[in-house]
Amino acid sequence: MRLSLLGLGPMGAPMARNLLAAAPLTVWNRTASRAAPFAELGAVVAPTPAAAAGDVVLTVLPDLVQVESLLVGEDGLLAGWRAAGIAAPVLVVHGTVSPIAVAALARRLAAEHGVQVVDAPLSGGTVGARDATLSIMVGGADEPVARVLPVFERLGRTVRHLGPSGAGATAKLCNQIVVAGTVAVVSEALLLARSAGLDPATVVELLQGGLARTEVLEQKSRKWLDEDFAEGGSARNQLKDLRFIAESAAAEGVALPTTAAVTALFERMIAEGDGDLDHTGVHRTLAGLARRPEEPHA
Template identity: 65%
Template sequence: MAETPRTSLALLGLGPMGGPMARRLLELDGDLTVWNRTSAKAEPLVGLGARGATSPADAAADVVLTVLPDLEQVESLLPGPDGLLAGWAAKGIDRPVLVVHGTVSPIAVAAFAERLLRDHGVTVLDAPVSGGTVGAEDGTLSIMVGGDREAARSVESVFAAMGTTVRYMGPSGSGALAKACNQIVVAATVTAVSEAMLLAGKGGLDLSVMLELLQGGLADSAVLRQKGYRWISNDFEGGGSARNQLKDLGFIRDAASSEGLELPLISTVTGMFGEMVAQGDGALDHTGIHRTLERRSQVSAGSAAQL
C-alpha cells in the first residue's frame, strides 16, 4: 500500500513574531522551509534544521504560513517567476493552503481569499494571532481562524504547535474580525493603563507598587503582565509598534462601519494613536501612547498657566 505523501510546510516572514513561531514549528516537524526578504534572519533557523529558501517560489509548499504586517506584503509574494504562484505550479502543488497570520482587514482578506480560490485554486485561511512575542516564544498564542473549515482542520496540528487557544471562527474574514475585536481591548487597555500610570506618577505614587496593585486586582491583564515594566522604566523602544496599532484601528473602524456600528471609545483611541504617529513616535511600542498623553498634559498645563 502506497504511503500518503507528506504535507510540506513553509513559513515566510521571520520578524519578531515569525521567527519564534518558526522555532515552535521546528519542534513539531524538522521539515520546515523558511524565507525572509532579509535572508540573514533565516540563518539561525537554518542552524536549527530548517531549510532556507532563496525566494517565495523556492519556499512554495502544500501549506504556506505568512507572518507579515499587512495583506499588501502577502500579495507581493504571489506574482512573477520568483513568486509563490510560479513555485506551486513548478512543484505540481495544485491545491495549496495559504495562511495569513498577520493582522489584516476582515473585508479585504475575504475578497482576497475569494479571488485566489477562483483564479488559482489557492485556499486562504485568515488566522491572526494574539499573545505578543512572549506567546510566540512559548507557543501559547491565541489563534483565530477564518476560511474553509476542512482546510482549517487539515492544519490543526500546525496551529497547535504555536498556540494553546486555537478556535475556528467561521468563513473567510472571520478570523480577522475576531482579531479586530481583540485589538479593541488591547488598544483601549494600553491607553487606560497609560492614563492610570500618568495620574499615579503625577500624584507622587510609587509606580512599581501601583503596578503590583493593578496586577493583583480586577484591573490585571496580559498587557500588564507582559508590558508593565515599560511604564516603570519609561522604555518604549521595540515591541508592537504604534504604527501597526493605528493600522489595526483603521480595520476596526472599517469593520464597524460595514456593520452600521458606532464605536465611540475606539474613535477616541484611534485619534490618540494618530496623534502619536504624527508626533514621530510610530516606531515605538504602543505603550508609548503614555508619552503622547504626557505631552497633552504639559500643553494643557502650559495653557492654563498663561491664563
C-alpha cells in the same frame, strides 16, 4: 504535508523554532541573513518564495500588501506551486489585516488559482510565540482549516475556528480594541499615579493583584515603569489596526465611540513623530496633553 513559513520577524522566528521541533519545515525571509541560522536547526532555507511553495504556507507578515507581493512573479508562490504541481495549496495569513480585504483575496485566489486562504491572526505577543501559547483566531472554509489546525495546535494554546474567510481577522480586531484601549487607560492610570507622587511600580503590583489585572500590563509593565518605549509593537501598526476596526465597524453599521477616541489618541502620537515607538509610548502623548494649559472657555 510540505510546510513552509515565510517571515522570520519577532513572531515568525519563534514560531518556526516551535514547528521545527515537531516536523520538517522550509523557511524564507526577505532579509536572508535572518533565515540562515535556521539551517542549523534543520530547516530548509529557501532562496525565494517560489522555492518555499509547500502544501501549507504560513505567512507571518504585517500586512496584505507584503503577502500579495510574495505571490507574483517568477520567484513568487504562485509560480512555485505550479512548478511543484501542488493543487489546492493552503495560504495562511497570520498578520492583522482587514477582514474585508482578506475575504476578497480568498475569493480571488480560489477562483483564479485554486489557492485556499485561511486567515489566522495571532495574539499573545513574542512571549506567546516563544512559548507556543498563542491565541489563534481562524477564518476560512472547513476543509483547508481542518488541514492546518494540527499546525496551529503546535503554535498556540487557544485555537478557534470562528467562521468563513475574514472571521479570524474580525476576531483579531476585537482583540485589538481591547489591547489598544488597555494600553491607553493604563498609560492614563500611571500618569495619574506619578502626578500624585505614588510609586508606579507599587501601583502596577496592586493593579496586577486585583480586578484590573491584564496580560498587557504583565508583558509591558517594564516599558511604562522605565519609560523606555523604543522597541516593541509600534504605534504605527496599532493605528493601522484601529483603522481596520473603523472600516469593519462602518461595514457592520455599528458605532464604536470609545475606540474612536483611542484612535484619535494614536493619530496624535504619530503626528507628533512617535509612530515607531512601542504603542505604550502613548503614555508620552498623554503626558504632553496633561501639561498643556487648559484652553480658555469661549
